[in-house]
Each structure stands twice: as structure tokens, then as C-alpha cells.
Amino acid sequence: MVNYFPFDDRPFRLRMGLRPLDPADWLEPDEHAAAELALKRELVATRYDDVVAVVDEPLVHEACEELWSLVAHATGSVVRNRGPDHDSAPQNPIVRAGLATQEDWALMVPVGGHLVLAAACVCFPTRWVLASKIGLPMAAVHEHVAFYDEHLSKPVDSFFERLTVDRPVWRLNWNLMDDPSLFQPVALGPPGLNPAVTADNAGDRVWLRVERQTLRRLPATGAIAFGIRVHQRPLSTLAARPDERHALRAAIANLPPETFAYKSLGGFAAALDAWLRRA
Numbered sequence: 001m002v003n004y005f006p007f008d009d010r011p012f013r014l015r016m017g018l019r020p021l022d023p024a025d026w027l028e029p030d031e032h033a034a035a036e037l038a039l040k041r042e043l044v045a046t047r048y049d050d051v052v053a054v055v056d057e058p059l060v061h062e063a064c065e066e067l068w069s070l071v072a073h074a075t076g077s078v079v080r081n082r083g084p085d086h087d088s089a090p091q092n093p094i095v096r097a098g099l100a101t102q103e104d105w106a107l108m109v110p111v112g113g114h115l116v117l118a119a120a121c122v123c124f125p126t127r128w129v130l131a132s133k134i135g136l137p138m139a140a141v142h143e144h145v146a147f148y149d150e151h152l153s154k155p156v157d158s159f160f161e162r163l164t165v166d167r168p169v170w171r172l173n174w175n176l177m178d179d180p181s182l183f184q185p186v187a188l189g190p191p192g193l194n195p196a197v198t199a200d201n202a203g204d205r206v207w208l209r210v211e212r213q214t215l216r217r218l219p220a221t222g223a224i225a226f227g228i229r230v231h232q233r234p235l236s237t238l239a240a241r242p243d244e245r246h247a248l249r250a251a252i253a254n255l256p257p258e259t260f261a262y263k264s265l266g267g268f269a270a271a272l273d274a275w276l277r278r279a
Contacts, residue, residue: 001030004210004231006172007247012254014151016159021168021214027074027101028212028229036102036182040123043183044095050185052095053134055111055118061093063107063223064119068093070218070225075100094121101227103214108138108160108224115160117141118223124182124230126175126209127264146258160224168216175209176252178268182230187264194267199274203236206272208248235272239279249276 006017043051054060071077077100097105098121109118114137122130133141138156142148163169178197179188197205214227238244252265252273260266 001032001233002028002212002231003233003237004172004212005208005244005247006174006210007244007251009247009250012256012259014145014147016152016155017171018159018169018215019171021170021216023168023216026168026214026216026227027071027103029102033102036124037099039182040099043123044099044121047183049131051098051123051130051183052092052121053119053130054092054094055109055116055135057109057111057118059221059223060107060109060111060118063109063218063221064093064097066218066220066223067105067107067225068097071097071100071105092119092121094119097121098123103227103229106226106228108226109221111135115224122228124228125185126173126177126211126230127184127186129185144262146256146262163215163217163224165217165219168214170212170214173211173213175211175263176235176265176268176272177207177209177232178205180207180232180234182232192267197268197271199271199278202268202272202275203239203279204234206235206268206275207232208235208237235275245276245279249273 054064077096094105094107104120104122104124106120106122107118108115111118116135116137117133118135120130120134138160139149139153142152177184178194181188209230209232212229212231214229216225217223218225238248252269255263260269
């Protein structure tokens with residue numbers, strides 16, 4: 001298991017934070033694979049419209065097939081070509097890719113002259129709803145992300161134009177959650193203060209959720225494959241790491257109010273800060 005810790009002491013700013021990706025490291029299987037793939041199969045079978053969306057365009061379907069071909073080659077996968085209810089209906093190739101890896105998958109494809117989120121199998125969303133994003137360009141997909149327009153919109157669009165097949169990249173994105181459920185299109189508890197999280201138990205009740213995001217251009221269709229691999233662990237894993245606790249506490253303190261609210265930290269922030277100081 002990889003324990004990513006994407007914090008430093010720089011002032012807050014949304015950054016792409018791109019790093020070169022070795023194609024051999026495109027996928028990140030670990031000891032949780034069996035449980036996570038079983039959960040994915042359950043979600044595809046019972047909540048298909050919540051976790052799968054595909055724009056009905058020829059190039060989009062070609063891109064889904066191309067992604068699946070690359071994933072199948074990388075995993076040696078034998079996922080069955082079956083529909084969400086395991087009947088005779090063919091399963092979309094992006095679903096096959098999603099059921100073969102711990103990564104979720106999204107494809108950015110030119111549709112109607114614009115690069116849009118055209119296909120996705122996202123079983124482990126971090127509080128975003130796939131159905132509300134499908135068919136939209138990146139700026140609209142991230143409409144509610146605080147400071148995206150000011151900090152990232154133009155760099156992201158420029159990056160997508162320049163991304164080449166031979167230079168895939170990866171980046172990290174982080175959140176703190178008071179629920180470890182992997183499928184979280186929306187917050188699972190009521191809004192406001194979470195009294196169940198206290199200064200004594202925050203280490204066990206708050207989870208560091210890090211998304212390792214990979215981006216690579218597909219050679220045949222030119223679509224951009226976006227892999228989202230969720231890693232999460234309770235903050236108790238930082239109990240014996242004072243430098244990391246200090247860095248996390250500083251990162252939270254440096255968040256502007258808009259980003260603090262966007263990350264939904266208010267319900268447990270005071271308890272968490274007390275725990276980080278005392279752990």
C-alpha cells in the first residue's frame with residue numbers, strides 16, 4: 001500500500017502538480033484489490049446510472065474500446081463482456097476497464113468541436129455526481145471547485161492541447177473525510193458539526209483520502225484517459241509522525257475560506273486541529 005502525503009509549506013494555490021509517469025507504473029494494484037473490485041461489481045450491478053455515463057458518439061465508443069484494450073493488456077484481464085445485471089447485454093468497454101482495476105476511469109474526447117468528459121466509470125467519486133458532469137468541458141466540470149477558474153482553467157486547457165502519447169503524467173489530490181466509504185458522490189452524514197468526531201478520536205474518525213490521478217493520450221483516437229486511484233487511511237497513521245502532523249495542520253490553516261468550505265472540513269475541523277496538536 002502506498003501512503004501518499006501531498007503536503008508542503010507553500011502558500012495555498014491550486015496547482016496541477018504534474019509529474020512524469022512511467023508507463024510501467026500506470027496502474028497501482030495493492031492488497032485491497034479483491035474487496036474494492038467486489039464493491040465495484042456491486043455498484044455497477046445496482047447503481048449503474050450513478051457510476052457509468054457515456055456520450056453516444058462514434059469516436060467516444062472507439063476511445064472506450066482503446067482504453068479497454070490498453071487496460072486488458074496491462075492487467076491480463078479476463079473480465080466478462082456482460083451487462084450490469086450479468087445478462088446477455090454487452091458491457092461498455094470503459095466498464096470492463098473499471099472492473100479490472102482499482103482505478104476509476106474517465107475519457108476526455110472531442111465532441112462537437114470541444115474536448116468534453118465523454119465517458120466514465122467512476123465507482124469511487126469524492127463528492128461529485130457523474131451524471132451532472134458528463135458531456136461538459138473541463139471548466140464546467142470543475143465549476144464548483146473554488147479558485148479553479150482563476151488558478152487552473154487556462155493551464156489545464158493548455159496542458160490538454162500539449163499532452164503527447166509518449167509523455168503521460170500523474171498528480172495527487174487530497175481531501176479529509178469523516179466517513180471512509182469509497183462511494184461518496186455526496187456527503188453521507190448531515191451537514192454541520194459532526195459531534196461523533198472529537199479531539200480524542202479524530203485520528204480514527206477522520207480519513208486522509210488521496211487521489212492519484214494519471215493522464216495519458218491514447219495513440220489511436222487521441223482521447224485523454226484519466227485514471228483516478230483512491231488511497232485512504234485514518235489519520236491515526238500519523239500519530240508517531242510529528243512532522244507530517246505539523247505539515248497537515250499548516251496546510252489546513254492555509255486554506256482560504258472558500259476552499260475550506262468546498263472540502264467540507266467545518267464539521268470536524270476544531271476536533272481535528274486539537275488531535276493534530278495533541279497526538
